[in-house]
Amino acid sequence: MTSPAIMIGLSAVVFALREGEARVLTVRPRASSGAPVALEGLPFGPFDPEGHRTFELALREFVARQTRFQLGYVEQLYTFGDKGRDAPLADLGGGAARVISVGYLGLAPAAEAAQERDVVWSDFGRFFPWEDWRAGRPGVIDTVLAPALEAWAGRSRGRGARARALFALDGALWNEERVLERFELLYEAGLAPEAARDRARAAGAAPVEATLREPAFGEPMVSDHRRILATALGRLRGKLRYRPIIFELLDETFTLSALQRAMEAVSGIALHKQNFRRAVERTGLVEGIGRTAPSAPGRPAELFRFRRHAAAARPSLGLSLPRLRD
Amino acid sequence: MTSPAIMIGLSAVVFALREGEARVLTVRPRASSGAPVALEGLPFGPFDPEGHRTFELALREFVARQTRFQLGYVEQLYTFGDKGRDAPLADLGGGAARVISVGYLGLAPAAEAAQERDVVWSDFGRFFPWEDWRAGRPGVIDTVLAPALEAWAGRSRGRGARARALFALDGALWNEERVLERFELLYEAGLAPEAARDRARAAGAAPVEATLREPAFGEPMVSDHRRILATALGRLRGKLRYRPIIFELLDETFTLSALQRAMEAVSGIALHKQNFRRAVERTGLVEGIGRTAPSAPGRPAELFRFRRHAAAARPSLGLSLPRLRD
DNA sequence: TCAAAAGTGTTATCCTTACACCCATGT
DNA sequence: ACATGGGTGTAAGGATAACACTTTTGA
Numbered sequence: 001m002t003s004p005a006i007m008i009g010l011s012a013v014v015f016a017l018r019e020g021e022a023r024v025l026t027v028r029p030r031a032s033s034g035a036p037v038a039l040e041g042l043p044f045g046p047f048d049p050e051g052h053r054t055f056e057l058a059l060r061e062f063v064a065r066q067t068r069f070q071l072g073y074v075e076q077l078y079t080f081g082d083k084g085r086d087a088p089l090a091d092l093g094g095g096a097a098r099v100i101s102v103g104y105l106g107l108a109p110a111a112e113a114a115q116e117r118d119v120v121w122s123d124f125g126r127f128f129p130w131e132d133w134r135a136g137r138p139g140v141i142d143t144v145l146a147p148a149l150e151a152w153a154g155r156s157r158g159r160g161a162r163a164r165a166l167f168a169l170d171g172a173l174w175n176e177e178r179v180l181e182r183f184e185l186l187y188e189a190g191l192a193p194e195a196a197r198d199r200a201r202a203a204g205a206a207p208v209e210a211t212l213r214e215p216a217f218g219e220p221m222v223s224d225h226r227r228i229l230a231t232a233l234g235r236l237r238g239k240l241r242y243r244p245i246i247f248e249l250l251d252e253t254f255t256l257s258a259l260q261r262a263m264e265a266v267s268g269i270a271l272h273k274q275n276f277r278r279a280v281e282r283t284g285l286v287e288g289i290g291r292t293a294p295s296a297p298g299r300p301a302e303l304f305r306f307r308r309h310a311a312a313a314r315p316s317l318g319l320s321l322p323r324l325r326d
Numbered sequence: 327m328t329s330p331a332i333m334i335g336l337s338a339v340v341f342a343l344r345e346g347e348a349r350v351l352t353v354r355p356r357a358s359s360g361a362p363v364a365l366e367g368l369p370f371g372p373f374d375p376e377g378h379r380t381f382e383l384a385l386r387e388f389v390a391r392q393t394r395f396q397l398g399y400v401e402q403l404y405t406f407g408d409k410g411r412d413a414p415l416a417d418l419g420g421g422a423a424r425v426i427s428v429g430y431l432g433l434a435p436a437a438e439a440a441q442e443r444d445v446v447w448s449d450f451g452r453f454f455p456w457e458d459w460r461a462g463r464p465g466v467i468d469t470v471l472a473p474a475l476e477a478w479a480g481r482s483r484g485r486g487a488r489a490r491a492l493f494a495l496d497g498a499l500w501n502e503e504r505v506l507e508r509f510e511l512l513y514e515a516g517l518a519p520e521a522a523r524d525r526a527r528a529a530g531a532a533p534v535e536a537t538l539r540e541p542a543f544g545e546p547m548v549s550d551h552r553r554i555l556a557t558a559l560g561r562l563r564g565k566l567r568y569r570p571i572i573f574e575l576l577d578e579t580f581t582l583s584a585l586q587r588a589m590e591a592v593s594g595i596a597l598h599k600q601n602f603r604r605a606v607e608r609t610g611l612v613e614g615i616g617r618t619a620p621s622a623p624g625r626p627a628e629l630f631r632f633r634r635h636a637a638a639a640r641p642s643l644g645l646s647l648p649r650l651r652d
Numbered sequence: 653t654c655a656a657a658a659g660t661g662t663t664a665t666c667c668t669t670a671c672a673c674c675c676a677t678g679t
Numbered sequence: 680a681c682a683t684g685g686g687t688g689t690a691a692g693g694a695t696a697a698c699a700c701t702t703t704t705g706a
Contacts (some may be wrong), residue, residue, distance in 0.1 A: 005331075006332050006333075006334055006375050007332075008332055008407075008426060047407075049332050049409075049424040052409075053408065053409045054407065054408045054409070055405070055407045055408075076404060076405065078402060079381070079402065079405040079428050081334075081373075081380065081381045081428075082379065082380045082381075083375075083378075083379045083380070098375040100334060100426075102405055102407075161638070161639075165638075165639060175642060177642065178642075255685085256685085256686090257684075257685075272669080272670085273685090273686090274670090274671095274686085274687075274688095275668070275669065275670085277686080277687095278667095278668090279667090279668085282667085295677085295678075296677095296678095296683090296684080297677085297678065297679090297682080297683050297684065298676080298677065298678080298682080298683035298684030298685065299675065299676040299677050299678095299683075299684060299685045299686080300676075300677065300684095300685080301684080301685055301686090302685085302686090312487070312491070313487075313491060313498075316501060316503065316504075320667095320668085322668075322669075323669095581658085582658085582659090583657075583658075598695095598696075598697080599658090599659090600659085600660080600661090600697095601695070601696065601697085603659080603660095604694095604695090605694090605695085608694085621704085621705075622656090622657080622704090622705090623655080623656055623657070623704085623705065623706085624655080624656040624657030624658065624703080624704065624705075625656080625657055625658045625659080625702065625703040625704045625705095626657090626658080626703075626704060627657080627658055627659090628658085628659090646694090646695085648695070648696070649696090
C-alpha cells in the first residue's frame with residue numbers, strides 16, 4: 001500500500017485598519033456552479049515545492065494574486081496538521097490528500113487599493129464577539145457564554161476553572177491575549193458551530209449547513225480557519241507589548257490618538273489617554289513632525305512619525321497598554 | 327510532469343538540566359557502513375500521515391523511540407521550508423523529495439533514564455560559544471567574532487549596525503533572547519561552517535568535510551539543525567519571563583539557588599541573588615515545604631515546590647531576570 | 653575557627669496608576 | 680460660547696536595582 005500524499009497549504013491572516021477598526025481579509029469561496037457558499041475563509045493557497053523557494057515568498061505571491069495587493073510585515077504563526085479537522089482543498093488533485101496548513105500573519109498599511117470581488121475586509125468582532133472590551137465588558141459573555149459554559153462544565157472543577165479564568169467570570173481578570181485558548185474552549189465545549197460540523201463529518205455524515213446559530217458564539221469559518229484567526233489575533237496582541245509592530249498598520253504620519261485607537265482596536269481594550277501618551281514618549285519610538293492633522297472637530301492634533309532607526313536599535317520594545325478601567 | 331513529493335520531518339530540540347547545566351539532546355548519526363559521521367544533529371523523524379493523528383503525538387513517539395524517554399512539556403517552534411538548506415532524509419524514499427521540517431521544543435525533567443548509544447546530552451555552549459555570559463562577557467566575542475564581523479560588514483552601515491546591536495559591540499547592550507538573529511547573522515556572513523557547506527552543495531560540489539574550523543563560531547550541525555536549535559533557545563529564553571516554564575526543567579522540590587542556577591543556565595546571564603529571590607516570592611509561584619536540602623557545603627537550604635494551581639490561575643506569569651552586572 | 657553557601661535589611665530611583673485640569677479649534 | 684477632542688501636572692504606590700550585612704552548617 002502506498003502512503004497517502006501530503007499537501008502543504010498556506011493560510012494568511014491579514015490584518016489592516018479600516019476606518020479605525022481592525023479588519024481581517026476574508027474570502028467568500030464560490031462553489032463550482034458559481035453560487036457563493038455560506039462560509040467565509042482565509043486566503044488560502046497550495047504550496048508548490050517546485051515553484052516556490054520559501055513559504056513566505058509563496059504566501060506573498062498568492063495573497064497578491066487573490067487580493068491584488070502586497071503584504072508588508074509577514075510572520076509565520078503555526079503549522080496545523082491534526083487529522084480530524086476539515087481540510088478544504090484535500091481533494092483538489094483527485095486523491096484523498098492529507099493537508100498540512102502553515103498559517104501566516106500579515107499586516108497591511110491602512111490605505112489599500114480596491115479589492116477583488118469575494119475578498120472582503122471583515123471586522124473580527126463578527127468571528128469573536130466576546131473579544132471587544134473597548135466599550136466595557138461585552139454583554140454576550142454574561143448573557144450567553146457564561147450559562148452555556150457553566151452547563152458544559154457541570155460539576156467538573158477543571159472545566160469550570162478554565163472557563164472562569166479565560167472568560168473573566170466571577171471576578172477573574174480579562175487577559176486579552178488568550179484568544180486561542182478561549183476559542184479552543186468553545187470548540188471543545190461544542191459551542192463553536194465548527195465543532196458540530198467536524199463531528200458530523202468524522203461520523204461520515206453529509207455536512208450540515210445552517211443549523212440554528214447563536215450569534216454570540218461568532219460566525220463560523222471554513223475548515224479550521226477560525227482557529228488560525230484566533231492564533232493570529234492572540235499573537236498580534238501579545239506582540240504589541242514587546243515589538244514596535246503597531247506601526248505596520250498605521251500610515252506614515254499619524255496622531256497620537258490614531259495610534260491609541262489602533263492599539264485599542266487590536267487589543268480590544270480601552271486605554272488611559274495620558275498614561276498611554278507618557279509611555280509612548282518614554283519609548284522614543286515616535287517623533288512629532290511639527291505639523292498638525294487636517295481639520296477635524298476639536299483642537300487639531302500634532303502629527304507624529306515612527307522612528308524606524310530607533311526601533312531597529314531596540315527591536316524588543318513595544319508599547320505598554322495602560323488600561324482605562326478594571 | 328509530476329509534482330515532486332513533499333516529506334514532512336519533525337525535529338526535536340529537547341532541553342534538560344544535567345549537573346546544573348542546560349543540555350540539548352543530540353544524535354550522532356551513523357553512516358551505513360556503521361562508522362560515525364562527523365556532525366551531530368537533532369533527533370529527527372519523518373511524519374507519517376497515515377499512522378499519526380497529530381504532529382505532537384508523532385514527535386513524542388519518535389523521541390521516545392530514539393532516546394528511550396518520555397518528553398514532558400512540548401511546543402511547536404517553527405516550520406522550516408526553505409529550498410537551498412540541506413535536507414537530511416531527502417533521498418530516503420528513492421526520489422528527490424523536498425523536506426519540510428517542523429521544529430519542536432521539548433523540556434525534560436532533570437533526572438532521566440540512561441540514553442541509547444549515539445544519543446547524547448550536549449552543552450549548548452559547544453554550538454553557540456558566545457551565548458554564555460554567566461561568567462562575564464565571553465572572550466570569543468571580542469577576540470574572534472567582532473573582527474570577523476567587522477571585516478564582513480566593511481563600510482556597509484546596515485551590516486555594521488546589525489552586528490553591533492546583536493553582539494553587544496561598542497557599548498550596545500546584550501539581549502540574551504536574540505539567539506536566532508545572531509546565528510543567522512553569522513550564517514549570512516559566511517562565518518558559520520554550515521554556510522560554506524550549503525554553498526558548496528548548491529553549486530553541485532561534493533560536501534566538503536572538516537575544513538579548518540574556528541571553534542569560536544561554534545560546532546556546526548547536520549542540515550539546518552543549528553538554526554532550529556537557535557530558534558528553540560531564543561524562544562525558551564523569552565518565555566522564561568512570561569510563563570512559569572522553568573519548573574518543567576526542575577525536580578519536584580528544589581532550592582532557590584537551584585532555581586536561580588537553572589534560570590541562569592538557560593538565559594546565559596548571571597542574576598542578582600537577593601533581587602531574584604524577592605521577585606520569585608512576589609510571584610507566589612513557589613512555596614517552601616519546611617524541609618531542607620540534603621547536605622552540601624555551607625548552610626543547608628530550604629526546599630521549595632512549584633505551586634501548579636497558582637500558575638494555572640495566571641499562566642502569563644514568569645520570573646524576572648534581575649541582572650547582576652551590566 | 654573558617655570557608656561556603658543561605659538568607660535578610662535598607663535605600664534611591666524609576667515606572668505605573670490615578671487623579672483633575674487647561675488649551676486650541678470649528679460651529 | 681460651547682462642544683469636541685488635544686494635551687499637561689502632580690502625587691501615591693509599587694517594582695527594580697544597588698548597596699552591605701547576618702546566619703547556619705560541614706570540615
